[in-house]
Amino acid sequence: MAEWLRTGIEGLDDILGGGLRKGSCTLLEGIPGTGKTTVGLGFLYSGAKEAGQPGIAITFEQFPEQMMEDAAQFGWDLQEMEQDGLMRVMCTSPDVFLDQLSEVGGVVDRLVREMDAQRILIDSASHLTQVSDDPRELRSLFYSMINGLKRAGLTTMVTKELESTEIAEIPFEEYLCDTVIRLDNRMVSDFRRRRFIEVVKSRGRAHRSGRHGFELTEEGPVVFPRYEPKPREASVSCPSARLSTGVSGLDQMLHGGLPAGSATLVAGSAGVGKTTLGLQFVAEGASQGEPGVYVTFEETPAKLICQAAAFGADFSRMQQEDLLTIMHRFPTAVRFEELLIEIRREIERLGARRFVFDGLTDLDMAFDTQNAVREAVHELVSMLDEYGVTSLVVTEVPELFGQTYVSSEHLSIIVDGIILMKYLELESEIQRAVSVLKMRGSGHDPGIWRYSIGDRGIDVIGRFEGAEGLMAGAARTTTIALSVRSFNEFDEHLNAELLERFSQIHPNVKPVSLNLPYNPDEALNTVQTALRAESTHLSVAPLCLYWTPEIVRSGGLREVDDLLPVTERDRHIPEVVEPAAIDSTLYAVPAIALCGTFLYRRDLLEKHGFEAPPATWDELIEQAAKIVADEDQELIGFQWPGYLYEGLTTSFLTNLWSNGGQVVDDEGHCRLDSDSAHEAVEFMRSLIHEYGLTPEHVTTYSRGLEPQVDFVEGRTVFLYMLPSVLQEINRPECPLQGRVGVAGPPHGPRGERGYSFLGGWHFGIPVNARAPGAAREFIRFMASSEVQKERAIRGGPLPTIKSLYRDPEVLAFNPHYPTVYELIRSGRKRHEIPNYLEVSRRIQHHLHPVLKGETSSREALDRLHAEVRELVET
Amino acid sequence: MTLDDRVREFIAEIAQDLVGLDVALFYQANPRAFDTAAGIALRTHRSVDEVEPALERMSAGGYLETVSRSDGRYQVFALSPSPDVWRTLCRVSEAYHEDPRSRKEIILMLVHRRLQQRADDQAAGGSGPDG
Structure with a gap:
């Protein structure tokens, strides 16, 4: 098994996949000023300091004393290490070194054995040209050198100067070395240079490819590994939680808030309130015990704290209580890889659930290309996704009015949602508008909403209504x-x-x-x-x-x-x-x-000797039968809703309740197997099929208003319907005006009074x-x-x-209003029956065949009871 | 006079001239240097012809060790690990770099020696290096 040793340079081992193989040779190449020698010295220093592995630095050009002075800048006391026998910084000529390396008992050989050296830095391979300018011989010399070093058991770093960052021809050293690390220090704008590091090759171990951030800090070289988005494992659960934005109207637009773990781009013109939204978002989180991280480039923490205080959020306290971290960076100085690492640390430290990046526009200054910006946002969003953090990423759009291009970097594909905030000119006034352009995997209001910014922060007032062309910058009012x-x-x-x-x-x-x-x-x-x-x-x-x-x-x-x-x-x-x-x-x-109202023909009842409307089912049958039989005209005894719709359910429930029955009792048990229920259904069936007082066509009406029409036109003695029929009867032109009475429904043998049902709109x-x-x-x-x-x-x-x-x-x-009012107040609440809509459908489905004479009431109720019990008891 | 005897002796016997002093100071600053006369000449910005005698004197005085290829192709000079050598070089360096009066005295010694040498050469009928 190969043994691996860590370089000890922060971040470098991460991108190397853990470190360097013992006895391997690593080429450090780069243009002047990229930090090759420093990385090499850091490799020796860390080895000696952290792992107790003595190291030798061979310099062909730079004086050891100068090298030591340079190292002292990072707090590395190489002289002390020399005294401790852990380090040797030696200068010599390339030919002498090569010669001594190959000679048994030579200076190098002796030194390695004396020190028990484990690591060596050769600075630099470029000076081998002093020995020969023949490419073939040079390659042979280099090959011989690294073999000599390997034979001595040394893990080597060799520096090599590059003439340009753009390599026209691959240097032969890259083929011969086990690992190749390229350092770069390039202009990223007209004024700023930035260091990068890349592992070009790593024999025998997977490494993190691509350019990573690199810096020479006061503590030495530091590598900032780029975040590598990891493929996520398929999850069976889809998070349905929503996080309030802190702006209730916006939550309403988002159907409850931002989906947990989502990343949303907040785009808008300067001064439109993007930062305020970000502040309200983290303030809302803190108030609910959800820590947040706020990254700001433009506004200083002090300004943000004041801004938040204006709408009542105490950011200082939130920071003290570890509910909030404000990270302020200057956009020109920011190194994104480093920032990402710092963000990650803060998220882990706080256990942050919310994050605001304010803003992307400033980030442009940190990158040389738009592709790089896009890649950076992708890394940021992926990292936040890994932590399940819900985020707002703020970006500025250049247009103050009119058509807005949210993102030229195709960032909209990377983020889950886009909220656009902009100015509008409407009715000779500058107004603010917000809209949700996109929210992946979630419904949202597609409207354009008006908002204002006041003492409480952003207040989303409502949709713009009666206006068109808002987003195009040509708003006009419409009906x-x-x-x-x-x-x-x-x-x-x-x-x-x-x-x-x-x-x-x-x-x-x-x-x-x-x-x-x-x-x-x-x-x-x-x-x-x-x-x-x-x-x-x-x-x-x-x-x-x-x-x-x-x-x-x-x-x-x-x-x-x-x-x-x-x-x-x-x-x-x-x-x-x-x-x-x-x-x-x-x-x-x-x-x-x-409510359900029982209407009766007062004139007919009086004519046939009945002083009061029927209070019981038996009285109803008696009165109806007598009037129908005695009247010269053809009359219908009693009409009620009996066809396949909610009316059938209300008819059944009225009779059930009026016969002392219930669908569900107080303990939550289905009671449709009761005698009360059976008698209620039998009563309805018998009215049609035994007494002939109710026409069979109550089961087949198509519109539902037919019984009402029959009653208003004087063809029916009793009617159980909605009270709307009374409005017709009370009209002066109606022949029945003043001849109709209103009462509660009659009750059955097990009931004490009739109960109507409550309704309304x-x-x-x-x-x-x-x-x-x-x-x-x-x-x-x-x-x-x-x-x-x-x-x-x-x-x-x-x-x-x-x-x-x-x-x-x-x-x-x-x-009749006083009677109807009593019926309403005493009306039974069918909507309180658990799972009512489905229960009602089952009642219609099973009882309709009974009313049509196709099945027995007992058989239908047995099935109905079983099904409803399943619905209400589980 | 501020120079101690040991420094005085080193300047007079080993360094002898400014090139010799440069080489000595180079080894004091870079004690781990091991190189040929050509290499040392490059680092001290002197000619090989000037550096070689100085290296020879330091070797003869026990200040430098020499490693020679068996085939005699080159000779490498490295500082002697002797503590006495290191102490002497450190005193020379301190005197030269940290005490202006000592520095002046060292330079005067070297100049007098050079003038004396020129005079001797003229007396012998030859011409010195500058002649």
């Missing part, structure tokens, strides 16, 4: 087309009037009535598709109460606390507000209240809404007390504001 659900099923004319009124107040917004399916199940698909899109025209998302909680939990909606502050919420029916809130944060504004603003500002105004308008009252008075949907149910003006048109 915002706002898609809204206007509940035309209640009153198309009234809705059109309200939309027009809104447009008059907000002339730059044009609300467009959205053709949303009446069936809430289908509406749910429309809303979910919109929320999944990168951006959506559905800026005002209509949410049906029973699926509002699921949409709210999905995180696809913006907070709307400002539209309905906590202090004003108790003006609304609390059961309608609750589904739109998580804790005390509101994500949708209640717009309409709904909310307005939410999707995170990806294109016009969230306009949407906010629209919701504010439509959910306002004034509009809700006007709608109620004019036959619109039920309000969500409690006081309107007692308002005399409203009651004059809606005398």
Whole structure:
């Protein structure tokens, strides 16, 4: 096994793959002033000092005394080492050396044995030309020399002068030596030189190829190995964590923050707030116990500390508590490889999770080519990725206005995300805009957002709406087309009037009535598709109460606390507000209240001797059967939603609850195997197939409004539906006006009273809404007390504001409101059933065949129970 | 007079002239030098003809050791490892580099010696090196 010895020069052993093979010969080549002799002396000094290996320096030209003086600059006392027998610095002529080396018992041979020398430096091979100028003889002399040194058991470094950094012809010494190290000291700009080192060849051991940083420091030569990106092992887990940027609006744009471990380029014009964003990012991290490293070239730490203090971040304390390190370097003096090593050390020391590099533009000064900059950024990003650090890399774009070229070095491919910050001229004002151009593997808002910089730092205010050409520098205002659900099923004319009124107040917004399916199940698909899109025209998302909680939990909606502050919420029916809130944060504004209402033909009941509407199922059957049988006209006894949609579920749940049953009990167990459930289904089935009081076509309606039409046109005695039908009946032109009563649903033999279901609609603003500002105004308008009252008075949907149910003006048109209000307040909350949307689908799927007479209620319930139990109990 | 006897003796007997002094000071500064007369001449910026007699005197005085190839191709001069030699050279160096009066005295000694030699040469009817 070959024995390896370390050169002892910081960083050099790393790029050599561990060190030099014992007894090998290393060529140190370079133009004058590159540090060849110093590296060679460092090799001897470290060997003697660290490994106790005596060494000999042979100089053909430089005087030993001069060499010792030079070495003393690095704190190397070679004279002391000579006295200790660990070092000899000798000068002689090349021919004498070669001759003495080859002679047994010669000076060299004797010295090696006397000192037990292990290492030797020959400075330099170029002087062998004094012995011969014949290339073949020179090669032979050199070959003989290194063999002589190997035979003596010495590990050798031989220096060689190069005439130019660009080598036209490979020197023969490179072929003969085991290792070749090339040193360089080249101009990297018009004014600055920089040293580099490269292991060109390393026989028998893998080395780190390419140029690395090299410096002659006060402690001697130091190599700064370039970071070598390592291939990462495939990971089965994809990190889903997000890190807040410290700017809530930007987090919103990023759908929760920067993906953990990502690198994001922050590009922007001078003074636009890039540094402020970087400061807020590390400040936010520190406040959450996530240490950060901030590298700055332009701003001094003192300035950054003051800047951060302006928005309340105490950077001095953070530094003391090891939550932050600010590394300041002068761009002209920075050596990137060295900086990278220092960054790495700080990340390890702090256990940093966040990093800001401010900025790339300054880094241009440290490199001679743009390719080198690109490579450097790649190394930086790869290193940060290795540590799982989330980073912002700041770069300046030259354009103050207009079209912006984010990066000419194709850096956008290297980073995961790009945030562009820029100035805009809009409405005779300089405004600031931020947009997320890219965020790899993550959704983000594609909009352009307005932001300002104030006492709290960056404040992202909202999307630019009603403006075009912002990024091209030719901004102009446009009309915002706002898609809204206007509940035309209640009153198309009234809705059109309200939309027009809104447009008059907000002339730059044009609300467009959205053709949303009446069936809430289908509406749910429309809303979910919109929320999944990168951006959506559905800026005002209509949410049906029973699926509002699921949409709210999905995180696809913006907070709307400002539209309905906590202090004003108790003006609304609390059961309608609750589904739109998580804790005390509101994500949708209640717009309409709904509940299941049992309508009866008061005139017919009185005519046939019934003083009150049916309180039980039996009474219902009795009253309906008698009226249908006794009336001359052809009447339907009882209609209710029975076709494949949410209405079927609400019909079943109403009967289940009204018969003392539950889907899930208080312990979380499925109770669809109960007698209450079986009787509820049997009741529904028997109404169709035994009593003939409910037509079979309730199971096949296509639009859902057919029972309502039948009732309004006087063909039905009892109807269980949404209260919207009352708006039709209460109209002066309706023949049934004043002839219809409202009650709670009848109850079954195991129930004590009938229970309706709670419903309603909310307005939410999707995170990806294109016009969230306009949407906010629209919701504010439509959910306002004034509009809700006007709608109620004019036959619109039920309000969500409690006081309107007692308002005399409203009651004059809606005398049934007190009863409906009680039904709403006592209505059962189907959305609280675990996994409700799926449970509802299973109920429809299994009970619809029962209502169609295709299967027995027992058989269907058994299957339904098994499936729902799986859904709610696991 | 400030020079000690040992330095005085070295200047008078071994160095004898400025070239001899240069060679002696060279070995004191670079005690590990081992080279031929040509090599030493190169390093002291003197001619081989001037350096060779000085090296011979230092060798004869026991200050230098010589290593010769068996084939007689060249002779290499290296400083004697004797502590006495080192001490003497150090005193010469100190006197010359660190004490201006001693330095002046050394130079005067060498100049007088040279003038004396020239006079002797003239008396003998020959001409000296400068003649």
